[in-house]
Amino acid sequence: MMLLDIKDITTYYGASQALFGVELTIDEGEVVALMGRNGMGKSTTIKSICNLMPPKSGHIVFGGKNTQRLPPYKVARLGVGLVPEGRRCFPNLSVHENLVAAARPGPWTLEKVNALFPRLDERRDQMAKSLSGGExxxxxxxRALMTNPRLLILDEATEGLAPVIRQDIWRAIRQLKAEGLSILVVDKTLSELLPVADRCVVIENGRTVWQGVSSDLTADIQDRYLGI
Structure with a gap:
């Protein structure tokens, strides 16, 4: 069953157009990789989904509801959980306070999050600003899981993290997939991304240029759209 349906959206930064008809779908329980070189529109697409940058045209339907006229907090309440690029934890709140600040009822509890990431339990009383980048x-x-989302969006899931921490993040993503959570993920580590993604959507210059199952993302396609 389709959870997210994006058709022909155009989004602007002021007078400058950033997206030119992006299209993307995500089914319930599906992991989709949003791919493309830097500056091609991936983060803008995510901001459009969350209505942080409302599209000028096209449509976005989440869970059967058109979200384009909703403020971002209402999009979040529908079940869109965002892990933004740059993390943006509340620096002067403790780990525990960050987790409970936006908690909503559902299967994801403090205990379950701490089981997924035991380091968070170990550092529950530390200020977020004192944590490492991986933590x-x-x-x-x-924090996003504590909102009990239907769709988890990870923008640059492991960028700049140490290898051992990246493995912890990918382990968690694989576990979330096994539990049936829908995920939209942006990451440059194809060796880890492709095995966990059911489908890939490639964006170039603000346009959707390729979609397909991960196994069909050939070396030629990677070189054309993802290579340096």
């Missing part, structure tokens, strides 16, 4: 990413994911 902050775990906290950002945990």
């Amino acid at each position: 902050q990413q775990m906290l950002a994911i945990g």
Whole structure:
């Protein structure tokens, strides 16, 4: 069953057009990789989904509801959980306070998040600003899960993290997939991304240029749209 349906959206930064008819769908329980070189429109697409940058045209339907006239907090309440690029944890709140600040009822509880990321339990009383980058990413994911989303969006899931922390994040993503959570993920580590993604959507210059199952993302396609 389709959870998210994006058709022909155009989005602007002021007078400058950033998206030119992006299209993307996500089914219940599906993991979709949003791919493209830097500056091609991936983060703008995510901001459009969350209505942080409302599209000028096209449509976005989430869970059967058109979300384009909704403020971002109402999009979140429908079940869109965002882990933004740069993590953006509340720096002067503790780990525990970050997790409970936006908590909503559902299967994802403090205990379950701490089981997914035991480091968060170990550092529950530390200020978020004192955590390492990898620990902050775990906290950002945990905070999003505490909202009990239907769709988890991970923008640059492991960028800039140490290899051992990246493995912890990918382990968590695989577990979330196994539990049936729908996920939209942006990441440059194809060796980890492709095995977990059911489908890939490639954006170039603000346009959807390729969609398909991960196994069909050939080396030629990667070189054309994702290579340096």
